[in-house]
Amino acid sequence: MEVSYDPRIIEAKWQKEWEQAELFKVREDPNRQKYYLLEMFPYPSGKIHMGHVRNYAIGDVVARFKRMRGLNVLHPMGWDAFGLPAEAAAIQNNTHPAEWTCRNIEYMRSQLKKMGLSYDWSREIYTSDPNYYKWEQWLFIKLFERGLAYKKEAYVNWCKTCRTVLANEQAEGGTCWRCEGEVTQKLLPQWFLKITDYAEELLDCLEDLKGWPEKVILMQRNWIGKSRGAEILFPLDGSEGAIQVFTTRQDTLYGVTFVSLAPEHPSVEELVANSPERSKAMSFVQRIINQDRVTRTGEGQKKEGIFTGAYCRHPLTEELIPIYVANFVLPEYGTGAVMAVPAHDQRDFEFAKEYGLPIKVVITPEGEELQPDQLTQAYEGDGTMVNSGPFSGMPNREGMDKIVLKLESLSLGKGAVSYRLRDWGISRQRYWGAPIPIIYCPSCGPVPVPYQDLPVVLPAQVDLGANAGSALPECPDFVNTSCPACQQPARRETDTMDTFVESSWYFARYACPDYSAGMFDAPRVDYWLPVDQYIGGVEHAVMHLLYARFFTKVMRDLGLLKTAEPFTNLLTQGLVVKDGAKMSKSKGNVVDPDELIERYGADTSRLFSLFAAPPERDLEWSNRGVEGSYRFLNRVWRLVERYRYLFEREGDQEALSPAEAEDLKLARLTHATIKKVTEDIEKRFHFNTAISAIMELTNYLGQLPEEIEDRRPAEAVKDAITSMLLLLHPFAPHISEELWHRLGKEGFLLNQAWPGYDPQLLEVEETTLVIQVNGKVRGHITVSTDAKRAEVEAAALAQERVQVYTRGKKIERVIVVPGKLVSIVAR
RNA sequence: GCCGAAGUGGCGGAACUGGUAGACGCGCUGGGUUCAGGGUCCAGUGGGGGUUACCUCGUGGGGGUUCGAGUCCCCCCUUCGGCACCA
Numbered sequence A: 001m002e003v004s005y006d007p008r009i010i011e012a013k014w015q016k017e018w019e020q021a022e023l024f025k026v027r028e029d030p031n032r033q034k035y036y037l038l039e040m041f042p043y044p045s046g047k048i049h050m051g052h053v054r055n056y057a058i059g060d061v062v063a064r065f066k067r068m069r070g071l072n073v074l075h076p077m078g079w080d081a082f083g084l085p086a087e088a089a090a091i092q093n094n095t096h097p098a099e100w101t102c103r104n105i106e107y108m109r110s111q112l113k114k115m116g117l118s119y120d121w122s123r124e125i126y127t128s129d130p131n132y133y134k135w136e137q138w139l140f141i142k143l144f145e146r147g148l149a150y151k152k153e154a155y156v157n158w159c160k161t162c163r164t165v166l167a168n169e170q171a172e173g174g175t176c177w178r179c180e181g182e183v184t185q186k187l188l189p190q191w192f193l194k195i196t197d198y199a200e201e202l203l204d205c206l207e208d209l210k211g212w213p214e215k216v217i218l219m220q221r222n223w224i225g226k227s228r229g230a231e232i233l234f235p236l237d238g239s240e241g242a243i244q245v246f247t248t249r250q251d252t253l254y255g256v257t258f259v260s261l262a263p264e265h266p267s268v269e270e271l272v273a274n275s276p277e278r279s280k281a282m283s284f285v286q287r288i289i290n291q292d293r294v295t296r297t298g299e300g301q302k303k304e305g306i307f308t309g310a311y312c313r314h315p316l317t318e319e320l321i322p323i324y325v326a327n328f329v330l331p332e333y334g335t336g337a338v339m340a341v342p343a344h345d346q347r348d349f350e351f352a353k354e355y356g357l358p359i360k361v362v363i364t365p366e367g368e369e370l371q372p373d374q375l376t377q378a379y380e381g382d383g384t385m386v387n388s389g390p391f392s393g394m395p396n397r398e399g400m401d402k403i404v405l406k407l408e409s410l411s412l413g414k415g416a417v418s419y420r421l422r423d424w425g426i427s428r429q430r431y432w433g434a435p436i437p438i439i440y441c442p443s444c445g446p447v448p449v450p451y452q453d454l455p456v457v458l459p460a461q462v463d464l465g466a467n468a469g470s471a472l473p474e475c476p477d478f479v480n481t482s483c484p485a486c487q488q489p490a491r492r493e494t495d496t497m498d499t500f501v502e503s504s505w506y507f508a509r510y511a512c513p514d515y516s517a518g519m520f521d522a523p524r525v526d527y528w529l530p531v532d533q534y535i536g537g538v539e540h541a542v543m544h545l546l547y548a549r550f551f552t553k554v555m556r557d558l559g560l561l562k563t564a565e566p567f568t569n570l571l572t573q574g575l576v577v578k579d580g581a582k583m584s585k586s587k588g589n590v591v592d593p594d595e596l597i598e599r600y601g602a603d604t605s606r607l608f609s610l611f612a613a614p615p616e617r618d619l620e621w622s623n624r625g626v627e628g629s630y631r632f633l634n635r636v637w638r639l640v641e642r643y644r645y646l647f648e649r650e651g652d653q654e655a656l657s658p659a660e661a662e663d664l665k666l667a668r669l670t671h672a673t674i675k676k677v678t679e680d681i682e683k684r685f686h687f688n689t690a691i692s693a694i695m696e697l698t699n700y701l702g703q704l705p706e707e708i709e710d711r712r713p714a715e716a717v718k719d720a721i722t723s724m725l726l727l728l729h730p731f732a733p734h735i736s737e738e739l740w741h742r743l744g745k746e747g748f749l750l751n752q753a754w755p756g757y758d759p760q761l762l763e764v765e766e767t768t769l770v771i772q773v774n775g776k777v778r779g780h781i782t783v784s785t786d787a788k789r790a791e792v793e794a795a796a797l798a799q800e801r802v803q804v805y806t807r808g809k810k811i812e813r814v815i816v817v818p819g820k821l822v823s824i825v826a827r
Numbered sequence B: 001g002c003c004g005a006a007g008u009g010g011c012g013g014a015a016c017u018g019g020u021a022g023a024c025g026c027g028c029u030g031g032g033u034u035c036a037g038g039g040u041c042c043a044g045u046g047g048g049g050g051u052u053a054c055c056u057c058g059u060g061g062g063g064g065u066u067c068g069a070g071u072c073c074c075c076c077c078u079u080c081g082g083c084a085c086c087a
Helices: A007-020 A050-068 A084-093 A097-114 A130-145 A195-208 A214-224 A250-255 A268-272 A278-290 A346-355 A396-409 A522-528 A543-557 A593-600 A602-611 A623-648 A664-684 A687-703 A711-728 A733-742 A789-798 A800-806
Strands: A034-039 A072-074 A149-159 A164-166 A183-193 A226-235 A242-247 A258-261 A305-313 A320-326 A337-340 A413-419 A438-441 A445-448 A480-482 A489-492 A531-537 A567-573 A576-578 A766-773 A776-784 A811-817 A821-826
Touching: A007 A097, A007 A602, A007 A733, A034 A050, A034 A522, A050 A072, A050 A531, A050 A567, A050 A576, A050 A593, A050 A602, A050 A664, A084 A097, A097 A593, A130 A149, A130 A445, A130 A543, A164 A183, A195 A214, A195 A226, A195 A543, A214 A543, A214 A567, A226 A250, A226 A396, A242 A250, A242 A258, A242 A337, A250 A396, A258 A305, A258 A346, A268 A278, A268 A305, A278 A305, A278 A320, A305 A346, A320 A346, A337 A346, A396 A413, A543 A567, A593 A602, A593 A623, A602 A623, A602 A687, A602 A733, A623 A687, A623 A711, A623 A733, A664 A687, A664 A711, A687 A711, A711 A733, A766 A789, A766 A800, A776 A789, A776 A800, A789 A800, A789 A811, A789 A821, A800 A821
Parallel strands: A034 A072, A034 A531, A258 A320, A531 A567, A766 A821
Antiparallel strands: A149 A164, A149 A183, A226 A242, A226 A305, A226 A413, A258 A337, A305 A320, A438 A445, A438 A489, A480 A489, A766 A776, A811 A821
């Protein structure tokens, strides 16, 4: 009897069957080719949203597809469990962050399971697990021992709302990445990781990341921000020492009319010491330093500065050059000091105009003369060097190298490189994070916690509400300890690590989540890494993906990993939007995955999110579209049920080859569909067109007569249906599995081989060509594939409509593109 | 300001190497089934013109290359993303 499609029953049924059969569990197998597929793990915020549904649906298509293609697929899932929202929620709900997080994980895991995702749950990790962060602390100490983790007092981005420090990457645009509150500057001792040591390699390796989107590579390249130039010494006048500047325009060296220092520059205090305006200068410096970064570096900020009273000497001309302090000079970039060339740098130009400093032209553009007093803005382009001593008359590009050589010969400068990338500040003044494993001893200083004492466990008993900041300093049992070196009373570090530290190495831990003898079990981690395909949001293009690349290189240098890059291929999926805006509670345009799955089932939810747009694009949510996907699955169900009798027929068991199985048209369509779906998944990740191809096949099948008596067409229909279920399985795993079994077939679909296609069947003996006359389509012609060019030409020209358009004209050319068209040029 | 991506029917999107623009889906129109609604099935669906055959215009705008341009080149407009005093 015919049974109708009920996703609620079949989805629960197959999820249970798959789990009982441990279908998704994988083991290392050196004899099989591995494929490591990873989606960015979620923060356990409470419940999954549509972005998760989309991300994991995309990943599951690839995982199931690769598995059916015979690869040994690792497809794990876990939880980015530390972080501020847990703390905020715990205070608000009078609970503990661990409890809140754990509850969320429980719920979200159940949601993911309801989606029928093919995760190996035996490898699940959560980063707040001491067995996980133990190895993070272990790695931190390794970094500390190598000088790659260090503490310094620094002006840091401080979020008043979150009461914590933020990395530059997390404070973009002067607002906190998490709460969007204002970010100000604060001087604090902070732990940093020396990512700048890896700047060059992080940049170089970008070129080898062929499987990454250009956009992401470009964003990382810009973020690292390498500039080539020179470091030049300007000897101080009347005292020892020199001001070192960094410039990318050493060709303009002869145009220097002053030098500008950042207010934070270490020489400032000494330089103003003898100035009559000393106190005025220092109060200016203090005012600028205390200014928060947002205002200071804000758009259109006025150029301000003050004369220090000191002078230096031009390294080549020995002219006297005044030294200024200027608000626009950044202390962290280059040397914190710049040579000012008002004629050829817009900032210096504005500053010179403001303070009446001289402007000296040293580069002239092609066929033009620049008059310093007539300039309305700096000329920053290329040209010929003038007023530049022995370099005058030279193209400026050439002069760049020549000037470096000259400076090097005088020991007054050298070629140099500067990066925009800064070291990664990882200290967070929060409770819910991995403790930094350092002990401060009054006599020994900062001492790492001995390896055998790890993990430094986050204390469970804390009073979160007592202090607006971190609860850890208020926790005497945690803070008070003894020095591992001298046994004297000492204090623990109470900062915890930025949660981006956990996500910088989790992908490697999935290879051996249970391993307790070390951070990684070498044979397993070497087998699985690198991740073959990583999938997640483009919002992680800089922060997470850069940190993970950095950690991978560090771990490689420590001998923990053999790979230098963590993610071979990267897919950045677009946002899920509704009514033109990203889904968010504040906009009130969220669609709840729970309700969706309850109403239509996981297969429909997955199918729609895959069908509505290709993965890298934003997906416009449409409730009507969801119904369309649901209708399609119902059609598939009815179609298979309609032809189920063909599979139950006794007798003709002997298989026919697809070519023998009439109807040939259907057989061809089936194989063309297999080809299309396979290539769309494998080469392009264009699941929307893959699904549309399956729809076309089912549409064709739907038009066929209900009763098929003859054996040959029946075989073609059976082959088409069998293939269709295999092709559909990565997108809609439950319904395809159910129908597969309803046809009396054995085994899970995931263990079936992905269907192949017969290329011979796709070769056609006749093709229809388009006939164009002067670029316009004027007819069609069906010819045999091996027809001679001349025959095709003659046949095309003989067509009545072609005759109409060529009458009285001269045929100038006839272009024949085999399999495509005949193009006739007539004048 | 600099760098990058994208603009295709009423809508989401196809068109992969320059070769029939609009696959597939949504929506809409007409019809069958039904007491009715829903569901389902059939037909149609870019604009303009014509009784059909068909003609013509059409991929943000303007130019160009080509037998042929959504696709390549130049200029411009709009939207989105990234960076933003980086010397």
